[in-house]
Amino acid sequence: MSARHAVSDDRLIAYAAGTLSPPEAVVVATHLALRPRSEDVLRALTHVAGDALEDLAPEPLSADALDQALARAEADGGEAEALPPLNDMPELPAPLRRYALGPWRWMGPGVRVRDVLGPRDGDCRVILLKIEPGRSTPRHTHGGVEVTCVLSGAYATDDERFDVGDIEEADDHTLHQPRVVSSEACLCVAALDGQILLPGLLGRLMQPFVRL
Template sequence: MTAHRLSEERLLAYAAGAMSAPEAVVVATHLAMRPESAAWVHRLQAVGGRMLEDLDPAPMDDHALAQVLARAEVDGGEAEASAPLNDMPELPEPLRRYALGKWRWMGPGVRVRDVHAPREGECRVILLEIQPGRETPRHTHGGVELTCVLSGAYAVGDRRFDVGDLEEADEATLHQPRVVSEEACLCVAALDGQILLDGWMGRLFQPFIRL
């Protein structure tokens, strides 16, 4: 069975601190569940740190401080890890430090709740729960969507995503995840903009589907 991990491009962006804060939350969750990938990121960060020591000082961007503070909140620390802020202690540690919104009904067997992690523009973090045998509407995206499986499993075509797996999607991706596990599938996702439903029926219901 193929394990779906983050692309090298995104791992490099995460290690360099160049990833948006919502995406970094999902990647941190993925890495907490995949220690082998986390070890590689730590090595990249160590190499990057040594390279920075050899560079001459340069002026900082106007938004640099805000980005650093948001990333510090994502990366967290031991004090935060010891005090969960939500009602789901079964979540991986990177998610336990954020408050959660109320569950919202999104359709038969599908519900969603907000993760009150740092936002960046229209990009935010959500939890999505889909019951066994159910599937999402066929859709594409207004921007990037990173999804990490927390429990259960879903499939897209012949690709299966199990616990710890991560799916990368964007405007060019048209898919319809369906739950293939006997238990509900719980995922965390960084979603930039809204999903865009496919077909005339999708366009009809689009105004009622808000994630």
């Protein structure tokens, strides 16, 4: 895994501080479970963030601070191994085995999506995306943030390849069309804010039928 396919420092610091949105925290926890060496980076960033917090003036907690803390604790996979799995996919990494799953839904030829019934943050939620070998998603951009971690298989965009444990961080400036380049299906977990957006006239015609 190259550095550019690891979680960004900003997201890791937010994760360590408990301020990352709960859906994104689920994806980051999954990445850390697949790439234990990233824990060393997390510990270093946590130390730096802790030193920075000591220099800040105290601020009152928000009204929903407890709810956010509980959601963050739920998203953290640290104790997930001790909990019985709540879904029918025992092959999933520990942070995902503690959540129930919705049914598979068709998104396009060779592409299916399944809701992870875990924490939400407004329109941001967690999904599983499974793409068969040789298939790709529609070319799209995003209405918000999309943070994706590869669980099995591999996919490529125009100029990058993402393998197991790799993270792709996308937003409304990203236009891509992930295509599976492995001999097995590619399974990913993603925190998705809003819907993907299909460019062009054809995309606008297809948009009502392509929803995650």
